[in-house]
Amino acid sequence: MTCPEPTAPATVAQIPPDARDVMSADDIARALRRIGHEIIERNKGASELVVLGIPTRGVALADRLAAAIGSVEGVEIPVGQLDVTLYRDDLRRQPTRPAGRSVIPEVGIDDRIVVLVDDVLYSGRTIRAALDALAELGRPRAVRLAVLVDRGHRELPIRADHVGKNLPTARNERVHVRVTEVDGEDVVRISGGDRR
Amino acid sequence: MNRHLISSADLTRHDVESILTTAESMHDVQRREVKKVPTLRGRTVINFFFEDSTRTRSSFEIAGKWMSADTINLSAKGSSASKGESLRDTALTVDAMAVDALVIRHNASGAARQVSEWVRCSVINAGDGTHEHPTQALLDAYTLRSRMGDLDGKHVAIVGDLTHSRVFRSNIITLHTLGAHVTVVAPPTLMPAGVREWSESDGFATSWDLDAVVDGDAPVDAMMMLRVQRERMTGGYFPTPREYTVGYGLTGERLARLVARNPDVLVMHPGPMNRGLEIAAEVADAPQSVVLDQVSAGVAVRMAVLYHLLAGETAESVEPVTQGAQA
Amino acid sequence: MSGLLITGARVLGRDAADLLIEDGRIVEVGRIAPSPGVVVIDADGLVALPGLVDLHTHLREPGREDAETIASGSGAAAAGGFTAIFAMANTDPVTDTAEAAERVRDLGRTCGLVDVVPVGAVTMGLRGERLAELGLMARSRAGVRVFSDDGRCVADGRIMRRALEYIKPFGGVVSQHAQDPRLADSSACCHEGEISGRLGLPGWPGVAEEAIVARDVMLARYTGSRVHVAHVSTAGTVEVIRWAKARGIAVTAEVTPHHLALTTDLLVGYDPVYKVNPPLRPQEDVEALRDALVDGTIDAVATDHAPHARHDKDHTFVDAAFGMLGLETALPVVSDLLVRTDRLGWADVARIMSANPARIGGLPGQGRPLVAGEPANLTLVDPDRPVTVDAAASRSRSRNNPWHGRTFTGAVHTTIHRGRVTHRIDSTAHATEAEYAQ
Numbered sequence: 035m036t037c038p039e040p041t042a043p044a045t046v047a048q049i050p051p052d053a054r055d056v057m058s059a060d061d062i063a064r065a066l067r068r069i070g071h072e073i074i075e076r077n078k079g080a081s082e083l084v085v086l087g088i089p090t091r092g093v094a095l096a097d098r099l100a101a102a103i104g105s106v107e108g109v110e111i112p113v114g115q116l117d118v119t120l121y122r123d124d125l126r127r128q129p130t131r132p133a134g135r136s137v138i139p140e141v142g143i144d145d146r147i148v149v150l151v152d153d154v155l156y157s158g159r160t161i162r163a164a165l166d167a168l169a170e171l172g173r174p175r176a177v178r179l180a181v182l183v184d185r186g187h188r189e190l191p192i193r194a195d196h197v198g199k200n201l202p203t204a205r206n207e208r209v210h211v212r213v214t215e216v217d218g219e220d221v222v223r224i225s226g227g228d229r230r
Numbered sequence: 231m232n233r234h235l236i237s238s239a240d241l242t243r244h245d246v247e248s249i250l251t252t253a254e255s256m257h258d259v260q261r262r263e264v265k266k267v268p269t270l271r272g273r274t275v276i277n278f279f280f281e282d283s284t285r286t287r288s289s290f291e292i293a294g295k296w297m298s299a300d301t302i303n304l305s306a307k308g309s310s311a312s313k314g315e316s317l318r319d320t321a322l323t324v325d326a327m328a329v330d331a332l333v334i335r336h337n338a339s340g341a342a343r344q345v346s347e348w349v350r351c352s353v354i355n356a357g358d359g360t361h362e363h364p365t366q367a368l369l370d371a372y373t374l375r376s377r378m379g380d381l382d383g384k385h386v387a388i389v390g391d392l393t394h395s396r397v398f399r400s401n402i403i404t405l406h407t408l409g410a411h412v413t414v415v416a417p418p419t420l421m422p423a424g425v426r427e428w429s430e431s432d433g434f435a436t437s438w439d440l441d442a443v444v445d446g447d448a449p450v451d452a453m454m455m456l457r458v459q460r461e462r463m464t465g466g467y468f469p470t471p472r473e474y475t476v477g478y479g480l481t482g483e484r485l486a487r488l489v490a491r492n493p494d495v496l497v498m499h500p501g502p503m504n505r506g507l508e509i510a511a512e513v514a515d516a517p518q519s520v521v522l523d524q525v526s527a528g529v530a531v532r533m534a535v536l537y538h539l540l541a542g543e544t545a546e547s548v549e550p551v552t553q554g555a556q557a
Numbered sequence: 558m559s560g561l562l563i564t565g566a567r568v569l570g571r572d573a574a575d576l577l578i579e580d581g582r583i584v585e586v587g588r589i590a591p592s593p594g595v596v597v598i599d600a601d602g603l604v605a606l607p608g609l610v611d612l613h614t615h616l617r618e619p620g621r622e623d624a625e626t627i628a629s630g631s632g633a634a635a636a637g638g639f640t641a642i643f644a645m646a647n648t649d650p651v652t653d654t655a656e657a658a659e660r661v662r663d664l665g666r667t668c669g670l671v672d673v674v675p676v677g678a679v680t681m682g683l684r685g686e687r688l689a690e691l692g693l694m695a696r697s698r699a700g701v702r703v704f705s706d707d708g709r710c711v712a713d714g715r716i717m718r719r720a721l722e723y724i725k726p727f728g729g730v731v732s733q734h735a736q737d738p739r740l741a742d743s744s745a746c747c748h749e750g751e752i753s754g755r756l757g758l759p760g761w762p763g764v765a766e767e768a769i770v771a772r773d774v775m776l777a778r779y780t781g782s783r784v785h786v787a788h789v790s791t792a793g794t795v796e797v798i799r800w801a802k803a804r805g806i807a808v809t810a811e812v813t814p815h816h817l818a819l820t821t822d823l824l825v826g827y828d829p830v831y832k833v834n835p836p837l838r839p840q841e842d843v844e845a846l847r848d849a850l851v852d853g854t855i856d857a858v859a860t861d862h863a864p865h866a867r868h869d870k871d872h873t874f875v876d877a878a879f880g881m882l883g884l885e886t887a888l889p890v891v892s893d894l895l896v897r898t899d900r901l902g903w904a905d906v907a908r909i910m911s912a913n914p915a916r917i918g919g920l921p922g923q924g925r926p927l928v929a930g931e932p933a934n935l936t937l938v939d940p941d942r943p944v945t946v947d948a949a950a951s952r953s954r955s956r957n958n959p960w961h962g963r964t965f966t967g968a969v970h971t972t973i974h975r976g977r978v979t980h981r982i983d984s985t986a987h988a989t990e991a992e993y994a995q
Contacts, residue, residue, distance in 0.1 A: 117255060119255075120255070120259070120267040120268070120269045120537075121267065121268060121269070125269065125541045125542060126541070126542065128542065129542055130537070130538050130541055130542030131248075132248040132249075132251040132252045132255075133251075133252040133255040133256070133534075133537060134251075134255060135254055135255045135258055136255075136258065166268065170262065170264040170266070170267075171262070316868045316869075316871040316872055317871060317872050317873055317876075318871035318872075319868070319871070336873065338873030338874065338875045338876060339756055339757040339758050339827070339873075339874065339875065340756065340758070340827030340873060340874045341873045343826065343827050344827055344828075344873065344874075358757075359757055359758075359873075359875070360757035360758075361756060361757035361758075362757070393754075394757075396757065399755070399757060422753075422754030422755075422757075423749045423750050423751070423753050423754040423760045423762075424749075424750040424751030424752070424753065424754040424755075425751075425754055427750075427751040428751045428754055428755060
């Protein structure tokens, strides 16, 4: 039995030299601030919020988003992470990776408003897995989705409530989200495709 | 990619660490109200037990069920040769049912290895004779890691009937893989043949003297006591149970000396225990004992093994993945 | 009249000569011009040996004809260069009566490919309790001289002593399967050592053989009778035999090709094809056995050819049957291992694979020098020809062949039994069993 050697998560793998920046560190910070404001406005405050990041980069973004909301509202927002590996429907198409752990804040998720945070929204399958995982952990009053980038090409009827940037892409392009906590820098790049 | 888990030697350090990491996640599942994940939906796992073992079988069965696999238990007792079906025919019959994994327990050493060469499905060794029991070694490593963290440089003593112990044979490999130092202790009659050459090439220590290990220069971090089978007592391996306990039992007095050297020492036993023989009753129930942790880790570790063998890409399911794992 | 002329063969590997065979005898050796009607075999570059004799063959007839018959085993023997084989007694029923022995001998005659010489059981039903009808077997048409409970040890010292005493008047010999059943019981299947420890297989310690051999040579000395040690497998046994021979004790010994070549580490994959009794031993023992064969401490190579149906081997290692094929590969293994390495010459091969086993087993018409007047039992060997073993191509009915895929240099080219060609290397048409059965 062999497990694949640890590699950096898929989105960092080698970024080709032809990649171009589509969001700078400032853009990312502004987007998160704006999403924070939207969430507060939409939910009339932050008292019932629980923010859960989806590994790997969603966790860092969730921490920042929770901090942004907290600083506006002057309260500490419960934040955690939700590992969806065991719920994915595409495991057979990839080398096996160790399943990660979910960290749910002590307040739990029952009757709370859960904000799921991920870096890129694409087919929607990760979010489908996240909803399944969430259902077995409790019963939130509502679930919202916040993503840094929505690149389109949904395969399921899922949409984000809060989007940092809508980024029209071709299917053969790759979106690389890099965050300081994981990659040492904040940037969003795009590579590949059929550009001439 | 190797589809089977036959020997602990099949696993690199990275493999073991991946499985134990996944097992932590599985342990979380086990603690929830809804103890089920859909990961192995549509997969079939057969628990094929040629030898009775309620604990190991139920542990694999629960593991499979909580992963949403269809699990089926088959038992075939009295598999003596000459009469009845050959092992190969039995294995091919089961394989023909298009199962995904065969968890096999057999009273003959090497059975899992042989079966793995005949079938298309994954084979998991759930104990073969006096050879190996790799998932036991994984759950022992999981238990140790959850109590003491990294096992690098830790000192583990394995005490008892080494000759007939598959738990010993798998543990010696996995503990070594994780960087622990191991001392094995037994009377000469219960030391495996050739243990001198074996210990030299595989880097473990041997001793006939339990007290010398308890009081030795290297404080013991964990004592793993092995079960003494009743039939060994009549086999002339040692004179009487009383004499065995005096020489090789983990008594309360020996535990006190271990604790004096190392307050964090752990006591392990793969079960079922002979209280009063290899382990004193008060030791089995002492705060240092992690015997029940071992049982509880069994399910999580077996879920992790099933996950790593079955969840990933399979020959027929591999398709080009164009866009990576983006949401 | 018709005859067979072998031209240019190097007799025992020495000078080339022609051999003329008529009416089952060698009638002339030298330079011979072919006369009309004589069949000529061009043996240029080939070595002529007296026909090989195997002291230790298991045919499974009667009882397990699905694994081997006297006919199929005879075919394998002829292909291996043998002109006589001793058929062990552990059939079902056991060869423990004169009638059973005569039946084996007669079936062998009918096939006519080799002399099939029955070995008689030492004890009734191989049970180790009561002597079999040793004298009646000796007096029978089969003329049994070798007695063995092979597969089991004559463990009871008193029974062994009585057997040795009883067979003295008719010049018999007990071929002992040396295995103390208390030190190595029926589950013992792996040389006891590091490998058995790692694999968790029941150990078969060398001392279980050595203790019996030590006892038996003392019994041979005490009774003044002959004992033969079957399939010697350890360096310790070699020491005991060397000690006994130095004191003039009437002990002889055989070693199998597999114990000369294969080692216990082959067992790590638990492949039952390597399960044999006594078990494969470590390299030190293998070296000691080769040395003992070269220096004469061990008298003979014997195959312990032990065919088994596939369904008796496809079990767990502990449950699978003991034994491996050996008739067709013995000469190539010995050639490759000992002749190509200059440890033995072809005259030595004639001694250890023909003359000595014939003498030990009391066969007057076998293992004779290749001179005029002697029976025409001979084997032509192509010493430079590589042989790659293919289990599927065996003339045995069984396929438990540990040599499959290995290549040896030295091939049996032609076998001649009682003046008749029983094997030719390039003949595509093997005689069928139907032919033998006539």
